[in-house]
Amino acid sequence: MELIRVIDPHDPRVAAFRDIRERDLVGRQGLFVAEGKVVLNVLLGAPDYELQSVLLLESRVAGLSETLARLPAEIPVHVATAEVMNAIAGFHIHRGILALGRRRGVPTAADLLAALPRRTLALVLVGLSNHDNIGSIFRNAAAFGVDAVFADASCCDPLYRKAIRVSVGGVFRVSFARFDDMGGFVDALAAKGIEPAALSPRGETEIGAFDRPGRLALFLGTEGEGLPETLMARMRTLRIAIAPGFDSLNVAATSAIALHRLADVGR
Amino acid sequence: MELIRVIDPHDPRVAAFRDIRERDLVGRQGLFVAEGKVVLNVLLGAPDYELQSVLLLESRVAGLSETLARLPAEIPVHVATAEVMNAIAGFHIHRGILALGRRRGVPTAADLLAALPRRTLALVLVGLSNHDNIGSIFRNAAAFGVDAVFADASCCDPLYRKAIRVSVGGVFRVSFARFDDMGGFVDALAAKGIEPAALSPRGETEIGAFDRPGRLALFLGTEGEGLPETLMARMRTLRIAIAPGFDSLNVAATSAIALHRLADVGR
The missing domain is CATH 3.40.1280.10 (SPOUT methyltransferase, trefoil knot domain)
Incomplete structure (x- = not known):
């Protein structure tokens, strides 16, 4: 699996993770941001949801090898330093793991x-x-x-x-x-x-x-x-x-x- | 009961309520800050605790008359505008009620x-x-x-x-x-x-x-x-x-x- 190194907080490939707190307030058109390893693992096993993209703190990559091995090949995995990751998200991400997901359908x-x-x-x-x-x-x-x-x-x-x-x-x-x-x-x-x-x-x-x-x-x-x-x-x-x-x-x-x-x- | 109007966030009479979040992190030598009407009412009925001082948003005074009537006469009740109260506390106090309390003793x-x-x-x-x-x-x-x-x-x-x-x-x-x-x-x-x-x-x-x-x-x-x-x-x-x-x-x-x-x- 290829890791995409992000060094610019304004990199368009991580635009979906930018200013997360402000976006929380306005809704995300069916998209959501999930945090942490346990939650990511549940998301990966959930048939009604699809993962779209991941952003990781570089120091977390080694400890996440099992989880990352489960990711579909087409899912981009971005890696950043703490400084860049916090600048992208707009606050301190202490879990170091962000996942962008989408609900496949919205049942009535x-x-x-x-x-x-x-x-x-x-x-x-x-x-x-x-x-x-x-x-x-x-x-x-x-x-x-x-x-x-x-x-x-x-x-x-x-x-x-x-x-x-x-x-x-x-x-x-x-x-x-x-x-x-x-x-x-x-x-x-x-x-x-x-x-x-x-x-x-x-x-x-x-x-x-x-x-x-x-x-x-x-x-x-x-x-x-x-x-x-x-x-x-x-x-x-x-x-x-x-x-x-x-x-x-x-x-x-x-x-x-x-x-x-x-x-x-x-x- | 006399209400003490506070117009200066640096008024020494409300020093205990200043910069609450930062004080949270360093301990308060037996003192604590409680928020909200329900909590204040429980505190008033708790024999192991004593109330020392209250800081209220001026707009909350009328709705708190029953609670205020229960306060011992010697407890100072300070009243401030939202602007002054938030400046004292260091963040937005949305409940508009802060109480400074002390535990009477610390049992082993x-x-x-x-x-x-x-x-x-x-x-x-x-x-x-x-x-x-x-x-x-x-x-x-x-x-x-x-x-x-x-x-x-x-x-x-x-x-x-x-x-x-x-x-x-x-x-x-x-x-x-x-x-x-x-x-x-x-x-x-x-x-x-x-x-x-x-x-x-x-x-x-x-x-x-x-x-x-x-x-x-x-x-x-x-x-x-x-x-x-x-x-x-x-x-x-x-x-x-x-x-x-x-x-x-x-x-x-x-x-x-x-x-x-x-x-x-x-x-």
Whole structure:
């Protein structure tokens, strides 16, 4: 494999890696930047995604030989000093590994619903605008073998750089789709025989007492507002009991507990 | 209550709030800075901590009247415009609420062990150097009523600004102490009849099959290295099964799942 040495931060071959933080804010037309060796390895094994280009710190090349050997021959691998790499990215890249990727296609929620297995566990994210939380939830979803994640229009992008990093590549392992119309989506779940259930501090049923249906979609809402009452009125509601007087669980912690209780992994 | 209007960022009365980020890095001699209304409310109700001073964005004063009414009369409350507040802190303070606090005393691990209730659940943190993880673990510990958290010398400070924020004040609700000598600490647990158990992806017993002893200390290690084998050899080891081929759970997610399984809250 040929390494392309980059010495000019304005080299057009690494333009996609330039000023990453600013680009994070404006969207990238289906492209994303992933960081780190573990995430790159997950990306390489993800059929729904393609790698387009890699930029490495020169001191990382030797330690990455196994990963680099897995790259398709046509993927350009650029190498730079720390000074040049930081000048390209616009900040200090301490992992020394950046990968430019693309999602091969963007399934609709209907596509994903139709492809779910007979026994299934899905997550539905409502209004989650924090990339740490989205990333953590995808990490948990991947860890517990969730079949699909659905996100409403107000959720932030799981393919945002920080969400990818926090997910440790989980965003590439779990199919996900967005939807606009909540009412229509809940109807579509019903049409597929998938029971919706909401996690909420105000939930009626303690999660340990919930008898999991074979086809289940777990709804998670924002920490501040929580799920809208009108939405919760349409489904069973589950709670995780906590000590009195303390604020609440983080939504990602909630997802970890709920998935550990309800997923088939380890059973 | 008198509000002290600050118009000069170099006003000595707010010196403790100056250049917060840089001070984060050098330690604060027992002082800490907490951010936000929820955290301030937890701090006000925490007997082991004392508030020393508050700095508020002027636009937040009206919405904080209930919290401000709880402040002891001698606590100075400073008010500033956004421009002055950001100039004091050295970065944009989007919550608009900063509180300077102090821990009243620093218990030793032996102090804390001696004070544990008959039936008890403690966490022991080993080598956790990430403030997000420390903060999240304290949030979970507070939510599930953990009696004490013990941290080895290589863990980062739970009273670091970001850890406090992520914990949503959980660091003020759960007693904690540090220890230097791991061997001595494990011996001290045994002397108190507290059974140690380690959480690890390589654990022998699936956590759902673990019969919780009345006095239990759960050990959590770093995500990269995990707990040292020599340490795990001294105790039962528990695992949380995840899907094959995926990296691992985050240590804070692990704490959430383990505490939900093993704490008495909700039982």
